[in-house]
Amino acid sequence: METIVRVDLGERGYDIRIGADFASLLQVKGAGRSALILADSNTGPLYRDAVSRILAKCGHVCSYLEIPAGESSKCLEQLGRVLEHAVGAGLDRKSVLVALGGGVVGDLGGFAAAVYLRGISFLQVPTSLLAMVDSAVGGKTGINLPQGKNLVGAFYQPVAVTVNLQTLQTLPEREYRSGLAEVVKYGIIHDAAFFDLLEREQAALLRRDPSVLGQIVARCCEIKAEIVSRDEREGGLRAILNYGHTFGHAIEAVCGYGTYLHGEAISLGMVYANHVSGMCYGFSAVASRRVRDLLAGFGLPVQFERCEEWGRLRAVMSSDKKADRQVPMFVLVEDMGTVHFGCEVPEDVLQAAYAHVCEGERK
Ligand SMILES: NC(=O)c1ccc[n+]([C@@H]2O[C@H](COP(=O)([O-])OP(=O)(O)OC[C@H]3O[C@@H](n4cnc5c(N)ncnc54)[C@H](O)[C@@H]3O)[C@@H](O)[C@H]2O)c1
Numbered sequence: 001m002e003t004i005v006r007v008d009l010g011e012r013g014y015d016i017r018i019g020a021d022f023a024s025l026l027q028v029k030g031a032g033r034s035a036l037i038l039a040d041s042n043t044g045p046l047y048r049d050a051v052s053r054i055l056a057k058c059g060h061v062c063s064y065l066e067i068p069a070g071e072s073s074k075c076l077e078q079l080g081r082v083l084e085h086a087v088g089a090g091l092d093r094k095s096v097l098v099a100l101g102g103g104v105v106g107d108l109g110g111f112a113a114a115v116y117l118r119g120i121s122f123l124q125v126p127t128s129l130l131a132m133v134d135s136a137v138g139g140k141t142g143i144n145l146p147q148g149k150n151l152v153g154a155f156y157q158p159v160a161v162t163v164n165l166q167t168l169q170t171l172p173e174r175e176y177r178s179g180l181a182e183v184v185k186y187g188i189i190h191d192a193a194f195f196d197l198l199e200r201e202q203a204a205l206l207r208r209d210p211s212v213l214g215q216i217v218a219r220c221c222e223i224k225a226e227i228v229s230r231d232e233r234e235g236g237l238r239a240i241l242n243y244g245h246t247f248g249h250a251i252e253a254v255c256g257y258g259t260y261l262h263g264e265a266i267s268l269g270m271v272y273a274n275h276v277s278g279m280c281y282g283f284s285a286v287a288s289r290r291v292r293d294l295l296a297g298f299g300l301p302v303q304f305e306r307c308e309e310w311g312r313l314r315a316v317m318s319s320d321k322k323a324d325r326q327v328p329m330f331v332l333v334e335d336m337g338t339v340h341f342g343c344e345v346p347e348d349v350l351q352a353a354y355a356h357v358c359e360g361e362r363k
Pocket residue numbers: 040041042043046069070071074101102103104105107127128129130131134135136137138139140141150167168169170171172175262
């Protein structure tokens with residue numbers, strides 16, 4: 001069965017189609033136009049043939065480019081490769097770029113589509129859980145510079161997002177669990193009933209039960225679609241999607257990208273933000289404990305092991321893109337599903353939360 005979630009952005013609006021096979025999901029008429037399929041060295045060998053066969057049947061003339069798997073491909077060099085390949089393959093203004101992979105392929109491919117010939121169509125075909133529930137929806141595209149992550153980019157919406165849940169079956173376990181951190185985030189920031197559902201379906205999610213995954217991915221996409229359609233360019237509300245990210249991004253930067261996967265760092269960031277929320281907004285210890293237990297149940301870290309790093313982490317939080325005049329800004333939760341954004345936090349609270357996330361569970 002297929003579920004369709006609409007991202008309501010007027011003339012830039014599009015559907016997210018969630019199902020279990022490319023054949024029904026990828027019915028996009030080609031009429032002899034060129035399509036460039038961009039994948040990485042893991043997703044290409046697995047799914048390139050199926051996707052190009054269907055696109056060719058729909059009338060596209062397909063070409064293919066593969067980038068090395070991993071965050072380091074979100075760079076100027078690979079962007080140059082994509083753009084030069086597009087010229088060589090004769091892509092014109094009516095062509096489409098198909099991003100077949102996780103968030104790295106989606107962010108790079110989306111940015112290439114945004115700048116090639118001042119913008120061609122692009123189709124998101126996310127294959128990681130994180131990309132399905134987060135990065136493929138909402139139109140943030142971009143690449144990294146040696147000086148930092150996502151420093152160059154554009155808001156550029158895809159023409160459609162095609163989620164084939166079957167692809168999750170080949171996702172490595174650690175990547176899958178990392179994606180679950182963003183799933184938990186939606187319950188905390190927007191939907192207490194959804195958080196309850198995640199608790200109930202924990203075991204089914206861990207065994208990647210297709211029908212439960214369909215329900216969960218669709219709800220995450222609905223929540224993200226709703227938030228993005230109310231605030232496409234992060235003038236305000238969209239910031240709530242950054243729950244756990246102020247501390248999480250600092251961990252990624254200080255420990256070195258890849259030491260903690262993004263979702264793992266966000267798991268620690270949410271434990272940290274929960275504690276700050278308890279001190280600033282009275283977020284209950286019981287609710288905080290439920291979040292921690294669910295994250296731990298998904299095999300995500302809830303205790304930070306490198307407790308000597310406060311000085312460096314604190315400095316990175318001040319230079320975060322979301323900081324305002326060097327003051328880190330937090331999303332804080334008052335009650336499950338009710339959050340505040342743009343919050344300044346007193347220094348002693350920041351430090352106390354750090355001690356908490358380092359010391360682990362209080363007995
Ligand atoms: N644009 C946004 O709004 C947004 C939001 C969140 C994160 N991001 C970005 O997303 C990126 C992280 O995304 P990610 O976690 O998907 O990383 P990723 O794209 O590196 O994918 C993770 C790993 O899983 C592999 N993989 C993906 N799908 C697979 C499948 N079905 N089977 C086997 N292997 C598969 C990839 O090859 C890679 O090795 C970061 O660059 C982050 O900045 C963007």
